[in-house]
Amino acid sequence: MNGLIGDAAQAALETRIAFLVELARRLHQYGTSAQRLEVAIAGAAQRLGLSADVWSSPTAIIISFAELSRGEEGLAQVTQVMRLSPGDVNLARLCEADAIADRAIAGELDLREGFRLLRALGRPDTRRAQAGVVASYGLSAASVAALFLHSSWADLIVAGAIGLLIGLITVLSATRPRLAVASDAISALVATAGAILVSAFVVPLAIKSVVLASLIVLVPGMSLTTAVREISSQHLVSGVARMGGAIATLLKLTFGTVAASQLCAALGIDPGTYVLPPLPRWMDWPSLLVGALGFAILFRAARRDWPVVVGAVVVGYLATRWGGLLSGAIPGAPFGVFLGGLLLGALSNLYARYKHRPGAVVREPGIILLVPGSVGFRSVSYLFERDTTLGMDSFILLLTLLISLVAGLLFGDLLVSPRRSL
Structure with a gap:
């Protein structure tokens, strides 16, 4: 401003x-x-x-x-x-x-x-905007299934369909306080039960991949990242409170998945174990563009900002992938996440400086594929399954990725100083 x-x-x-x-x-x-x-x-x-x-x-x-x-x-x-x-x-x-x-x-x-x-500005969303949010959940789930989990066609389609259902639950919970309190657990239960039922009676699925992709929008990776950013800037009360809220969301999501799995097991529903062939590698690029469009809708960007949002998501993904390969590790490794955060932090400040608009248009959607929300979800899931070794390993990886991303954003602010508060 x-x-x-x-x-x-x-x-x-x-x-x-x-x-x-x-x-x-x-x-x-x-x-x-x-x-x-x-x-x-x-x-x-x-x-x-x-x-x-x-x-x-x-x-x-x-x-x-x-x-x-x-x-x-x-x-x-x-x-x-x-x-x-x-x-x-x-x-x-x-x-x-x-x-x-x-x-x-x-x-x-x-x-x-x-x-x-x-x-x-406090007016409620229109039906069209609500439909867009529901669609964005499905697009985001399908793109993550293809882009990061390299699932099969069946996994992609089912993840997208369950994502649409979860989007509908989220939209309905916005005007129903009682539903809103339990919406995360209900969504996780629906996603897990739906994936198991489809795998048991229709086509074999990679259950964990489908569930993770379906819930990816609800996993509080962005909240965890914001919490660490606030703590690092000495906004301790806000950062700790936000961290507590993110952990509570992870617990509700994990409880929903565990409850659905045990319920299906008690009913004797055994999902198929045969894994279908993964999608071809060339599907990464269409999936990236579809996912970026889904994130533009999810973050309620104005249509004139859609190209900027899509470009930010693509730049963040490519920088992270290239940085991971450059460091000799897998794409999405800590150095790649740091590089992605650095580039997006600098670009968002440049955008705010020369366009005189909030840098959040670039920064927030750009880091969505970098935030380690899925790692946090897996960590809590392993702990619920009493696999403490994998749980602690995932937790340490979560901390490493969070620190890398926040450090990248902070160094981006040093590289290009922000001249606007937003």
Whole structure:
């Protein structure tokens, strides 16, 4: 967000505070991390003639406001406390909120009108947008099955179909609080039971690969990465809280898969063990493009940003693959993840600097294929199965990948300094 102190700074104190509070609410709702939100609101407040002390966590925001004219020793005049649900990335509305803030702070838009426009961003999704989200779950699941798990055609089709079903559960849970609490466990149960039933009665499947691909969007890899980024930037409360939420999601997903497996075993349903031939290697490229399009829809990017999002996903994947091969390890090894994070962090800052739009348009979808959510899911699954050796090995790999990715993003910020808070 950019802008200078102008007419907007002369507006009534209550008007300026109301605008900033609504802006903070929208940034939080659309997936902005704690450190970026705090910097954005503090900077916007200063350009409106206010001093703001901001504290952000995944479920709350506290902001204290005071007039800059009162000096550093002046006590806060207003303190606002907001209890919020954890946000979800919505790139289109994040860009809209950023543009509204820039125009209002620059004096091109009245603060009251800016407040009204920000409040209007909270409108519920249309049926078309909900259908797009459901489709994105199916596309993402099918692409991951082909791109990373090298499954068969049957695995790909079933993973995509189960992904659509999970997308439907997720959309329905958005307006049903009781369903939302258990939606992760229910989705995992449905995915595992569906894969076992298809494998037993229709066509043999690689059960674990299909289940992992189906649940890939729900696996909290992005939350784990954001948590480590917040902890590394000394936002300890927010980072630890976000880490706790991610672990709780992993536990619910793992419980759902284990419960479904035991239920099918108790009913005597034995899935086939014959593994079909994997997809040809040339399928990686179409799968990558389809998956990138699915992620563009999943992150609710505006259509004009789809080429940017698809390009970011492709660049992140290729950088990670090339970095892994360069280090003599398999694609997706720690050095490859570090290189991917470094490149995407720098590119997102360049995009924000020259396009004057949030770098999140490049950064968030770009790292989606780098985040180690699947490793965390496997680690907890092994522990549930009492295989502590594999569980601890996977846990150590998870930590290594998280550190590599976060280090890459931090070094990317050093390589190209961010000039915008988002």
